[in-house]
Amino acid sequence: xxxxxxxxxxxxxxxxxxxxxxxxxxxxxxxxxxxxxxxxxxxxxxxxxxxxxxxxxxxxxxxxxxxxxxxxxxxxxxxxxxxxxxxxxxxxxxxxxxxxxxxxxxxxxxxxxxxxxxxxxxxxxxxxxxxxxxxxxxxxxxxxxxxxxxxxxxxxxxxxxxxxxxxxxxxxxxxxxxxxxxxxxxxxxxxxxxxxxxxxxxxxxxxxxxxxxxxxxxxxxxxxxxxxxxxxxxxxxxxxxxxxxxxxxxxxxxxxxxxxxxxxxxxxxxxxxxxxxxxxxxxxxxxxxxxxxxxxxxxxxxxxxxxxxxxxxxx
Amino acid sequence: xxxxxxxxxxxxxxxxxxxxxxxxxxxxxxxxxxxxxxxxxxxxxxxxxxxxxxxxxxxxxxxxxxxxxxxxxxxxxxxxxxxxxxxxxxxxxxxxxxxxxxxxxxxxxxxxxxxxxxxxxxxxxxxxxxxxxxxxxxxxxxxxxxxxxxxxxxxxxxxxxxxxxxxxxxxxxxxxxxxxxxxxxxxxxxxxxxxxxxxxxxxxxxxxxxxxxxxxxxxxxxxxxxxxxxxxxxxxxxxxxxxxxxxxxxxxxxxxxxxxxxxxxxxxxxxxxxxxxxxxxxxxxxxxxxxxxxxxxxxxxxxxxxxxxxxxxxx
Numbered sequence: 001x002x003x004x005x006x007x008x009x010x011x012x013x014x015x016x017x018x019x020x021x022x023x024x025x026x027x028x029x030x031x032x033x034x035x036x037x038x039x040x041x042x043x044x045x046x047x048x049x050x051x052x053x054x055x056x057x058x059x060x061x062x063x064x065x066x067x068x069x070x071x072x073x074x075x076x077x078x079x080x081x082x083x084x085x086x087x088x089x090x091x092x093x094x095x096x097x098x099x100x101x102x103x104x105x106x107x108x109x110x111x112x113x114x115x116x117x118x119x120x121x122x123x124x125x126x127x128x129x130x131x132x133x134x135x136x137x138x139x140x141x142x143x144x145x146x147x148x149x150x151x152x153x154x155x156x157x158x159x160x161x162x163x164x165x166x167x168x169x170x171x172x173x174x175x176x177x178x179x180x181x182x183x184x185x186x187x188x189x190x191x192x193x194x195x196x197x198x199x200x201x202x203x204x205x206x207x208x209x210x211x212x213x214x215x216x217x218x219x220x221x222x223x224x225x226x227x228x229x230x231x232x233x234x235x236x237x238x239x240x241x242x243x244x245x246x247x248x249x250x251x252x253x254x255x256x257x258x259x260x261x262x263x264x265x266x267x268x269x270x271x272x273x274x275x276x277x278x279x280x281x282x283x284x285x286x287x288x289x290x291x292x293x294x295x296x297x298x299x300x301x302x303x304x305x306x307x308x309x310x311x312x313x314x315x
Numbered sequence: 316x317x318x319x320x321x322x323x324x325x326x327x328x329x330x331x332x333x334x335x336x337x338x339x340x341x342x343x344x345x346x347x348x349x350x351x352x353x354x355x356x357x358x359x360x361x362x363x364x365x366x367x368x369x370x371x372x373x374x375x376x377x378x379x380x381x382x383x384x385x386x387x388x389x390x391x392x393x394x395x396x397x398x399x400x401x402x403x404x405x406x407x408x409x410x411x412x413x414x415x416x417x418x419x420x421x422x423x424x425x426x427x428x429x430x431x432x433x434x435x436x437x438x439x440x441x442x443x444x445x446x447x448x449x450x451x452x453x454x455x456x457x458x459x460x461x462x463x464x465x466x467x468x469x470x471x472x473x474x475x476x477x478x479x480x481x482x483x484x485x486x487x488x489x490x491x492x493x494x495x496x497x498x499x500x501x502x503x504x505x506x507x508x509x510x511x512x513x514x515x516x517x518x519x520x521x522x523x524x525x526x527x528x529x530x531x532x533x534x535x536x537x538x539x540x541x542x543x544x545x546x547x548x549x550x551x552x553x554x555x556x557x558x559x560x561x562x563x564x565x566x567x568x569x570x571x572x573x574x575x576x577x578x579x580x581x582x583x584x585x586x587x588x589x590x591x592x593x594x595x596x597x598x599x600x601x602x603x604x605x606x607x608x609x610x611x612x613x614x615x616x617x618x619x620x621x622x623x624x625x626x627x628x629x630x
Binding site for chain 2: 084148186287
């Protein structure tokens with residue numbers, strides 16, 4: 001038996017067939033097109049799935065073997081398979097399940113991409129075998145997914161799991177969501193880049209600016225970590241501040257939810273042990289019961305395939 | 316069948332027998348004594364329970380009918396029935412279950428008092444019939460309990476459920492826990508009183524100071540609400556700021572957990588609809604998906620009996 005997972009992103013749609021060992025046994029992709037009608041979008045996705053199901057290549061790859069189809073979207077979806085809101089694709093209250101099932105009559109599920117990645121890690125990644133986890137992507141924004149008792153917890157009304165919009169500073173930095181002081185403004189890659197630009201404006205001799213060819217607009221998170229590794233004092237200061245912010249975020253998760261494991265993913269997590277070691281040290285003093293056993297904190301182990309695997313696991 | 320609940324507080328221990336309709340059918344209390352050995356403390360509690368079990372008064376009140384005994388403590392307890400930490404009673408890694416069961420051989424459970432109150436509300440109070448809830452006591456500090464799928468969620472290591480120590484302001488007001496900027500410092504009754512003292516220091520003509528007989532040390536939360544009802548502009552300003560803080564707290568809970576219901580308890584919640592209406596209005600704009608169905612927000616309906624009823628429900 002196999003399950004189909006679709007990782008629907010702003011530029012491309014990754015589609016894969018996943019076996020019972022949670023491994024991708026066939027994979028394909030199509031570009032995301034927003035300039036065609038929704039029904040044509042679904043036609044292209046289902047055509048790609050049918051193309052993938054070629055029993056001549058692998059006898060497992062037959063439509064009869066497909067038990068379910070799942071999709072991860074960069075937006076909000078409800079339990080009826082309706083995508084409430086997905087700006088990148090121009091979808092609003094879009095009946096994805098209904099349209100899919102007109103074409104392929106299989107159980108169909110859709111969820112937010114961060115929830116999907118959290119599920120993938122908790123079944124096939126670094127948090128495999130745990131019953132509760134909080135997965136956090138440190139990227140352009142902050143994505144997050146909560147797994148409780150092995151299942152995605154997205155709230156009673158389906159609007160939860162948005163760690164990035166917890167308050168980290170009353171009346172703080174304006175956020176794209178309309179509120180001020182959201183955690184995303186202090187813990188995302190974008191936040192680190194903003195802080196770096198502020199610093200190089202007053203410390204133009206920082207190695208960070210050299211790595212960015214003298215152009216503050218070119219600064220990315222990796223440059224800050226690279227300059228820190230080289231001993232640049234401004235990068236060191238930025239690193240400490242950013243790690244402090246992440247530590248406050250993680251301490252809050254421990255104090256409130258105390259999951260079995262906290263998983264860091266997204267672009268910033270590529271800093272690996274440099275970041276992980278510092279964060280593990282930084283968060284602990286801010287936990288109330290810090291003399292008790294604590295959640296593990298780890299870097300996500302799945303990469304691009306998490307989106308397909310997690311989507312295939314939706315149920 | 317009946318269950319016994321003990322509400323162990325810093326000054327007194329309330330003990331009750333609870334029937335299958337979750338009603339207290341017999342109740343007694345003893346003072347909390349910290350100057351006697353632990354075994355004597357347990358002797359007194361079990362003696363009080365035995366005194367309560369008088370079949371002559373009510374045939375249900377027999378030791379044979381007792382299915383379990385539960386206790387709520389103002390501290391941290393683990394699933395083995397050990398109270399890890401309970402400053403008010405001078406307990407540290409205290410084997411409450413073990414000592415209890417030496418005297419009365421029944422299943423015994425112990426949990427934090429805020430978790431116990433959350434459970435009581437979710438079974439017999441305003442959140443009865445809901446499957447997920449977050450209960451918050453706005454008092455000297457912030458207590459909280461999370462109910463997920465009808466059960467207390469205290470985390471994988473038993474150290475979660477402490478909403479009051481989520482970060483609300485990076486590098487903010489120092490907290491008794493050792494961290495800075497904890498939510499408790501902005502949303503508790505103590506926080507409101509601190510803000511009121513700051514305001515009357517510069518606005519001594521405020522009605523709040525008059526209600527406190529001119530003594531800032533006498534100010535309590537009720538005086539702020541009373542002065543606001545009378546139109547005092549300083550009280551109005553304080554009320555708005557405090558409600559803003561509560562709104563940010565609630566928006567964070569909705570964004571992260573989206574429970575079916577959020578229940579406000581503790582001393583501040585006695586302000587009733589004055590507070591509730593303002594909070595309901597204040598939090599919504601700060602929720603990301605605020606055009607979707609939202610959690611109910613309500614005032615706790617159980618009062619002192621919540622401690623006994625919730626403790627009796629522990630399992």
